[in-house]
Amino acid sequence: MNPLLAEVRVGELNDASEMAVHRLVSAFPPFNHYSYQLMLGKIREQLMFKTHVMLWDQGQLVGYAGWSLAEASEAQSWYKGAQTAFPAPKMQNADAAIVTITVVRSSEYLPLAIKAISHQCAGLQVYRLRSFQDGRPDMRRPPILGRTQHIFSYQRAYAQLSGLLNDLYLRASGKAGRLNFPIPIMIEPSQIQTVFRQPERFIKNYQFLERLAEGRFTTNNDAWQKRSRLTQVFYNNATRQVPLNRLKTLYQSFLPSSTAGKSAVFNGALQAAVCAVSEAFGLDEPIYWPLDKVEALRNELMLLQAIELFGGSAQEVETAQRNMDSLRHQIVQHWQQNPALAKWLHTLTSEFSAELELVQNMMAATETTAATVEWMAQVLAAQPALLAELKQTGVSDEAGELTLLAQQFILEVLRLYPPVPFITRVCQFAKPEDDDFQANQAVAISLVGLHTHPQFWKQPMRFWPQRPEWTAAAEGKINLQHPAYLPFLTGPRVCGGRKLAMLELQAALDVLVNHCEIRTTSEMPKVSYGMVSRPA
Numbered sequence: 276m277n278p279l280l281a282e283v284r285v286g287e288l289n290d291a292s293e294m295a296v297h298r299l300v301s302a303f304p305p306f307n308h309y310s311y312q313l314m315l316g317k318i319r320e321q322l323m324f325k326t327h328v329m330l331w332d333q334g335q336l337v338g339y340a341g342w343s344l345a346e347a348s349e350a351q352s353w354y355k356g357a358q359t360a361f362p363a364p365k366m367q368n369a370d371a372a373i374v375t376i377t378v379v380r381s382s383e384y385l386p387l388a389i390k391a392i393s394h395q396c397a398g399l400q401v402y403r404l405r406s407f408q409d410g411r412p413d414m415r416r417p418p419i420l421g422r423t424q425h426i427f428s429y430q431r432a433y434a435q436l437s438g439l440l441n442d443l444y445l446r447a448s449g450k451a452g453r454l455n456f457p458i459p460i461m462i463e464p465s466q467i468q469t470v471f472r473q474p475e476r477f478i479k480n481y482q483f484l485e486r487l488a489e490g491r492f493t494t495n496n497d498a499w500q501k502r503s504r505l506t507q508v509f510y511n512n513a514t515r516q517v518p519l520n521r522l523k524t525l526y527q528s529f530l531p532s533s534t535a536g537k538s539a540v541f542n543g544a545l546q547a548a549v550c551a552v553s554e555a556f557g558l559d560e561p562i563y564w565p566l567d568k569v570e571a572l573r574n575e576l577m578l579l580q581a582i583e584l585f586g587g588s589a590q591e592v593e594t595a596q597r598n599m600d601s602l603r604h605q606i607v608q609h610w611q612q613n614p615a616l617a618k619w620l621h622t623l624t625s626e627f628s629a630e631l632e633l634v635q636n637m638m639a640a641t642e643t644t645a646a647t648v649e650w651m652a653q654v655l656a657a658q659p660a661l662l663a664e665l666k667q668t669g670v671s672d673e674a675g676e677l678t679l680l681a682q683q684f685i686l687e688v689l690r691l692y693p694p695v696p697f698i699t700r701v702c703q704f705a706k707p708e709d710d711d712f713q714a715n716q717a718v719a720i721s722l723v724g725l726h727t728h729p730q731f732w733k734q735p736m737r738f739w740p741q742r743p744e745w746t747a748a749a750e751g752k753i754n755l756q757h758p759a760y761l762p763f764l765t766g767p768r769v770c771g772g773r774k775l776a777m778l779e780l781q782a783a784l785d786v787l788v789n790h791c792e793i794r795t796t797s798e799m800p801k802v803s804y805g806m807v808s809r810p811a
């Protein structure tokens with residue numbers, strides 16, 4: 276289940292919440308036949324005592340459940356029918372809850388609503404009262420024990436990481452940030468270059484990703500050298516092995532015909548990216564990388580990343596690790612059962628697990644590209660005039676090169692919405708003669724801040740593909756060596772797959788512009804986070 280399908284909140288009693296809940300609940304049987312006063316009284320009570328959960332999706336209330344707290348003995352006697360009257364509400368030291376209202380706008384929200392009730396009523400015996408309007412007597416359901424649900428840890432992680440990213444955008448727009456970052460955030464190009472040019476001194480510390488699998492993305496120094504030699508040869512060959520037309524075919528098969536559905540563009544792009552990487556590796560079949568398992572892995576990773584930054588319980592870490600191990604095991608087992616892939620993995624290396632290396636590479640190679648394609652679709656939806664212009668100029672010329680506007684568009688998407696929006700490193704030793712970094716000092720680099728640095732970008736917060744910084748030189752090429760532009764980083768730890776990524780983005784943009792129905796929206800996308808930066 277996607278925990279981000281809807282946001283679960285416990286609300287306050289106020290006019291807005293009362294009206295929203297009443298409007299939702301009274302639209303569904305049996306509540307549409309209840310007296311207005313009775314309904315309103317119950318809802319008011321549940322809002323006031325916070326004995327409820329609300330499910331919100333894109334600003335709309337899509338689910339509501341409310342209950343009364345009671346003493347377990349009274350609730351049990353009510354359940355058995357020994358007492359017909361509803362137990363008196365008990366606000367303190369209650370050990371049971373009787374759910375009296377559950378309404379969801381669509382059945383897809385029901386599992387989340389049930390988990391939300393269980394989570395809010397953790398430790399209580401939860402009974403459910405079901406009423407009918409056709410004369411049948413009320414049905415009293417046996418109790419279940421409410422429990423803490425891991426799924427809500429994902430929601431908290433998502434809110435924390437999205438909050439952090441939005442804070443970076445707030446600072447980028449010249450306002451004071453709201454969060455107190457425990458480590459300094461850098462946006463100055465010269466300082467950032469210092470860090471990226473010295474990978475042995477500023478090492479990676481992505482423990483949350485290491486918990487998924489060991490691979491080149493997270494290792495340092497000699498271990499990294501070995502691992503990068505293993506895969507870089509494929510990435511370097513990728514543009515020859517996967518020509519632009521083949522990538523267009525892939526994106527055309529997987530991107531949705533209309534951009535309306537939630538996550539449809541991301542999921543389609545993810546599948547196309549999996550095929551692209553598989554072909555880059557010289558494989559005849561796409562590597563098994565199923566959407567549902569990957570979504571589950573992403574949630575666990577996001578949770579672990581949030582715990583690293585904001586803290587969390589040992590039990591959450593344990594559960595996340597257990598879930599992740601099991602998912603990864605299922606994926607790797609599938610790979611081992613595929614003779615061609617198993618053979619390929621076997622020939623790669625015996626020094627360490629090629630399977631684990633591949634797990635990490637698949638994550639690095641697909642999440643970022645899919646998120647960028649999603650950003651491109653959202654920006655096109657908000658800028659119909661630009662879409663029309665791209666339709667007219669085209670995305671690729673006859674030689675297969677990006678047209679100027681298409682190139683400016685892709686560069687600008689990666690500038691304002693860098694998929695990897697911030698990066699962390701730990702300094703290993705001081706060099707007082709050169710700079711002020713201390714041994715063991717952790718640093719965070721905001722690519723959002725760098726890409727919107729006011730000394731390097733005119734009107735930095737404006738999405739402006741034809742901005743002066745992207746003006747082509749005389750021969751029609753844009754100089755990409757901008758000092759405050761590093762969506763793929765720089766130095767030895769630069770993105771291993773950037774050439775393939777750029778080619779994929781070209782193919783995907785072509786498909787979006789020429790083959791997709793882009794549903795217009797009134798606003799530029801808002802920013803949220805899901806392992807990489809994603810439109811909200």
Ligand code: HEM
Nearest residue numbers: 492639640643644647694695698762763768770771772776
């Ligand atoms: C728009 C798409 C992409 C973006 C914006 C992007 C960005 C990045 C960034 C910023 C890093 C460095 C992270 C860090 O050091 O903390 C990175 C690393 C990496 N990326 Fe990408 N990436 C993209 C697509 C890809 C693709 C398609 C592949 C593979 C086919 C790939 C493979 C890798 C690998 C292997 C690394 C680790 C490099 C190393 O340290 O050895 N990426 N990427």
